[in-house]
Amino acid sequence: MNTTQILFWFLSGLALVSALMVLLSKNPIHSILWLILVFFSISGHYILLNAQFLAIVNLIVYAGAIMVLFLFVVMLMNLSKEKEDQKNVWMKLSGIIAGGCFLVSTCNVIFNAQVVSKELAGKTALLKEGSIGLIGPLGKALFNDYVVPFEISSVLFLSAMVGAVVIGKKD
Amino acid sequence: MPIQYYIYLALALFSIGVIGVLVRKNAIIVFMCIELMLNAVNLLLVAFSKMHHGVAFAIDKASTVGIDGQLFVFFIMVVAAAEVSVGLAIIVMMYRNTHSVDVNFLNRLKN
Numbered sequence: 253m254n255t256t257q258i259l260f261w262f263l264s265g266l267a268l269v270s271a272l273m274v275l276l277s278k279n280p281i282h283s284i285l286w287l288i289l290v291f292f293s294i295s296g297h298y299i300l301l302n303a304q305f306l307a308i309v310n311l312i313v314y315a316g317a318i319m320v321l322f323l324f325v326v327m328l329m330n331l332s333k334e335k336e337d338q339k340n341v342w343m344k345l346s347g348i349i350a351g352g353c354f355l356v357s358t359c360n361v362i363f364n365a366q367v368v369s370k371e372l373a374g375k376t377a378l379l380k381e382g383s384i385g386l387i388g389p390l391g392k393a394l395f396n397d398y399v400v401p402f403e404i405s406s407v408l409f410l411s412a413m414v415g416a417v418v419i420g421k422k423d
Numbered sequence: 424m425p426i427q428y429y430i431y432l433a434l435a436l437f438s439i440g441v442i443g444v445l446v447r448k449n450a451i452i453v454f455m456c457i458e459l460m461l462n463a464v465n466l467l468l469v470a471f472s473k474m475h476h477g478v479a480f481a482i483d484k485a486s487t488v489g490i491d492g493q494l495f496v497f498f499i500m501v502v503a504a505a506e507v508s509v510g511l512a513i514i515v516m517m518y519r520n521t522h523s524v525d526v527n528f529l530n531r532l533k534n
Contacts, residue, residue, distance in 0.1 A: 260424055264432050271439045271459055280451055287455050290436075294462050301473050306496055310465075313500050318458065318507050325511050326451060329518050347445030355438035359431065366427050375426045377470045378477030384490045385473075393490045394497070405501045412505035420512040422519075 256379055259300055267293040280326045284319060291315045301377060303385030429470035436463035450514050450524040454507075461503050465496045 270289040277283045291314045298307035365371045383389055394402060436459060443456030472492025479488035514524060521528050 257424070260428070264428075267432070268435055268439075271436055274452070274455060274459065275439065275443045275447065280449060283452055283455060287459065290459065291462065294466055297466055298469060301469055303469050303473070303493055306465075306469060306493055309497065309500060310462075313504055314458070314462070318504060321507060321511055322451065322455065325515060329515075329524065344446045348442055350445055351438050351442030354441055355434060358434050358438075362427055362430050362434070372425070372427050375474055376477060377424050377426050377429055377473040378480055379424055379473075382473065382476050382480050383485075384476050384487055385469075385493060389487050389490060390493060390497075393487065393494060398494055398498075401498060405498065408502070408505050412508050416508045416512040419509065420515055 256300065259296070263293045263296045263300070267297075281323070284322050284326065287322075288315050288319050291319070298385075300379055301385065302380055302382055305385060305387045305390050426470060426474050429467060433463045433467035433470075436460075436466070448525050448527055450517065450526050453526060454510055454514070458503065458507070461499060465499055468492045468496050468499075 267290055270286045270293065273286040274283045274290065277286060291310060295307045295310045295315075298304070298310060362372075366373075440456040440460035440463065443459070444453050447453055447456070469492060472489040474489075475492070476486075476489035479486040517529065518524055
């Protein structure tokens, strides 16, 4: 087992454990901190896949901007003391069963493709090599082939900004 | 790294997000679980783009096959940022009206 595989398993385990802790934490601030850890481990996966631009953007946009926004909202509302009622056990159980059924059925599809029909044999993700994740090729593709979606996304941001101000305005 | 490991990891993260949306009642945690699902999909898109790139990379080192997947991830992040700003504004408005962020209070549109 070389260093890349050790890093892959470590980052996968970290992502799964902290994703579970997002659900299990009672305090919303702890959930947010665990979610930041999930984003860091996913950024580590991106670096492992040599998608360096996306790793940095993931850290800046998600862990830096979106999570700080969540943290501000939770701290402004002072929610940390609030308790959820534990009465509705059946709703929780049915939610876990539904999600578990989704996980089992989709994993079964992948397991069939891997073991029974052998469609995934030899399909590997290229690690540590390849230049498509660097800023140069991504920028060339973004401003040659994807100019129109890029410009439309600026309109989307403008409308989201106006919408957030209009909704959040005290009246 | 074989692609099925990435598929299993993304499926597990996505399922944790689905379970969180169904189980938790705090609107902010439901929203964070949606972000978790988006990130699972992003990870899978990058892994698939590197899978397609690996085939072309063996023939031509300078090829840019598979770059579309990474640009899709970029646009998903753009949409997620816009979605979070509007969604958190809605949650703040809901807290101002009901003094709670429990989603069970929103079982009717009237009042």
